[in-house]
């Protein structure tokens with residue numbers, strides 16, 4: 001009997017396939033070189049946020065500015081989010097992806113405009129090659145607009161994830177102030193640019209993969225939003241491009257990984273970098289990561305601020321709305337690694 005088609009990767013992966021289906025296989029020129037990837041802990045700066053509210057304030061602002069400029073990525077410790085809350089949200093994600101297929105499928109949709117949905121790969125409607133990932137993605141600010149759409153299983157999902165979202169939002173707001181300050185702007189500069197702030201969250205589930213050298217959990221991309229706060233479990237998989245080489249960012253318990261998204265690159269007029277990163281998979285263990293994507297409102301106008309433009313530093317981008325940017329991002333199916341070039345004044349739209 002022919003196997004029944006599976007909507008979700010987890011259910012295909014757990015059926016004991018020895019070879020990945022052909023739609024997951026990347027062309028030879030675009031495969032992870034797992035033996036060559038450089039695994040080094042602490043490869044991106046670790047910033048201790050304890051100092052942000054004391055006499056070391058300006059040192060920490062300097063560290064954040066330097067990390068945004070050189071790495072586009074940093075890790076944070078002493079961020080104020082309790083350990084129990086972190087382990088709990090990872091547990092809830094793990095439990096969610098272990099629910100029976102029929103229970104998970106209640107949340108399934110392949111329409112990227114839905115504000116709560118479970119899906120697979122990246123955008124199965126537009127992409128050429130699939131990615132070895134399932135994901136639950138949902139909006140979470142303002143909470144009261146969205147919580148009722150979220151999964152109600154595991155039973156504590158809504159209450160506990162809402163609490164986590166609130167805490168991460170507090171962390172983001174502190175970081176946005178610090179980043180504004182590090183650019184020499186008013187502390188509330190970025191906050192004010194965002195219109196009605198948006199906060200989305202994903203729970204990424206990467207099942208074990210029988211041929212991890214042929215595919216990606218997520219291929220190289222930059223994040224289209226403002227800033228991302230990533231929580232990962234204890235299984236390595238995240239890689240960041242630095243000086244033309246992919247380096248692994250191995251898990252450090254109770255820390256978050258912060259990365260600059262495309263919108264901060266624009267708001268800093270290219271001083272801060274939205275850096276390519278990707279997720280590789282492995283044949284042994286499944287992996288969970290939980291990114292929070294902080295976003296401008298779709299109608300917010302984003303462009304280089306006049307404070308950062310002069311004769312030597314002309315505006316690198318035209319003004320655009322975040323809605324316009326975001327639509328381009330989802331429609332390209334992660335074929336184009338980054339959309340920023342489309343918004344340079346020199347880009348010919350015809």
Ligand code: OGA
Pocket residue numbers: 202204218223232237238277278279289290291
């Ligand atoms: C993302 C992402 C990395 C990871 O979801 O945008 O880059 O390690 N995730 O899951």
Ligand code: NI
Pocket residue numbers: 221222223277
């Ligand atoms: Ni990303």
